[in-house]
Amino acid sequence: MASTLWFYVGNEVIRFSAVEFCLVTGLTFGDSCESLSYITKHMDKWILRSYFRDGKVNVKMFANWFRNLGPDNNVSDDDMVKLVLVLFLEMTLVGKDDRNAIMYWALQLVDDLDAFNSFPWGTFLYGRTFDSLSTCVVGRDDKYKERLESPAKRKAEEYNVYGFVTAFQVWAIEAIPKWAMLGYASRVNNVTPRILNWECTRIPSYVELYDNIFKYRNVRMP
Template sequence: MVLSGQFCHHILLRECHVKNANENSSLWYHVGNGVIRFSPMEFCLVSGLTFGEYSESSLELFKRKDSRLRRSYFQDSKVHVKMIVDWFRNLGPNNKNRDDDIVKLALILILEMALVGKDDRTSILYWALELVDDLDAFNKFLWGSFLYDRTFNSLSTCLLGRDDKFKNKFIDKLKEKVDAPVKRKVERYNVYGFLTAFQVWAIEAKPKWVTLGYAVRVNNVAPRILNWQCTETPTFVEIHKTIFKFKNLTIYKNLGPSDEEAGKPYWMGMDQLQYVSPDVDGCGSEDDDEDDVDDVNHDDIEGDHPTKTFKKN
């Protein structure tokens, strides 16, 4: 699965507010004539990770400094993701490390790089290094709640205070002539969390991404993240002209479980989360025609990004 930063950026520029929505736990994006929701329910269906009653205090038991794995393999030093990567690269065929420790450190590497979304220069989650020493506790941990919390907070604040700047750049980029691109300072921002799940959710919500060949369905199983393959990385302008330019897109506002998914263990925790189906507040459009690039304005990409913290209802 190739993560398309440009595709995710297009979605983030379209955040909007909806009436009666719990903005402490869900995000809504204006696409075409409607809105699509990203919430714990969609995240759970895509990722297959478990949700339930979760709080930071539940991690206190594992926030000890005497981690056996840290002491045994990293001399109690500050552990960066790259140190674990290098540790694996240095493993030889005759290594004398415990097989279960190799598995545990592999799980930490997957957690940090694929799920938490860190690069190799950052420190690891030390409580997770302690937690993984008990594989049963590690497997039972509410990773869905934890990772959605992290992903939600990053998505909802990554453009905070810079919305207009990025929207203006969006408009300018669409108006540029292909044969005479304008050189400008590159603006960047960081997004952390399980962004692959965010991208797969967007694919499920907007089938046009599939019909254009940017995503290919390779399976029909649960969880849904196993069903998709993305190998294309189209440019920002290509994505707009082939997907977001059209008002009459087919979209699925909310994702719901199939009968099979409703019986999966990871879905059981969703019973503890209650949602109101909100009304759209200024996010829709009556126009079914195509956008003209020359007419792009702020109304086409409305929304803002208030600071939010994920809380259970």
Template structure:
């Protein structure tokens, strides 16, 4: 049943090891293009004497997720939508990603979760842990649990547009200059360390802007 959902084809995707150095290198090549009539949520990279674009369109082309103009959850969720999953397994309250992930991974063969519910919970697990990939101290998306009760609505949601928006917001804040507080911290030579940042979101897709745009230009 999972295979026929909107995320089912990911079962056939080969494992890809995230390269932090590659991601950082690509982000350092980001540039700004003048006089381009484009959306604000577009990234440009200067690679090999070429200016390459990476936007929602390229993101959805490479991963197959649904592209659309609207990714507002409110347009998919109705006030009459069933909340049974949310109430049955999450007590209708906030649950952090780490708690949910540990609970899901430790489900044994004798659990009381039905087959249909297991598929729905697996969809949310994949969404939170892989596609969105946020800090495990954050709460899982309440509306996604609600939307999950209607698989037709879940499958038709514009996940590509939504996830790209999350990744774009993160990418725009990864490589930034140190703030005043950090500069003061570096005044002491004994405390002088390299600044680090965390990479959240669909890790495999963060490695694609460089190669994807080159492939499209050559094809």
């Protein structure tokens, strides 16, 4: 199981762990998320055999195929629900590069909706999010220095974060109240899971966030 991330903001240290992830998402956690243990022998792999017989399909191909389905498609209502679940999982919850292959074990798992719903998605998605957050900036400072010394016009160094990034964003909004005070997000509800309580009103730039939040030593925490 993934561990805990600690962030220094102002004079405070704030925590992002499985506890906060669970409070934000409401997803199920369990002792193990080995996919094969949830794929029982009686599953007939109907979705996999019916729609993905031509070999490896990446997320972008899957999304384009789904987008191009016409009103006269021969996909049953039950299959449509299962395909939407996997597409939402791949594009929103897992949040990976769309050039990567889809998770074929998820296509098997979704054949049994009870098994799909009982899978510990919280454990699985927090692990992916934690791994990405804890490694995404490794070595980036050296690459930035190389860019500064190179003739390249673009000097900024960028990185990508994968996993259920929206959950991390909502955690940041709640952990740093100034985020909402500056108008980057607004509270629309007061329920659980906490991800239902917020909507983004505009996307700040890095310069805005640094100037308004991160350069100060007296950032207030809840």
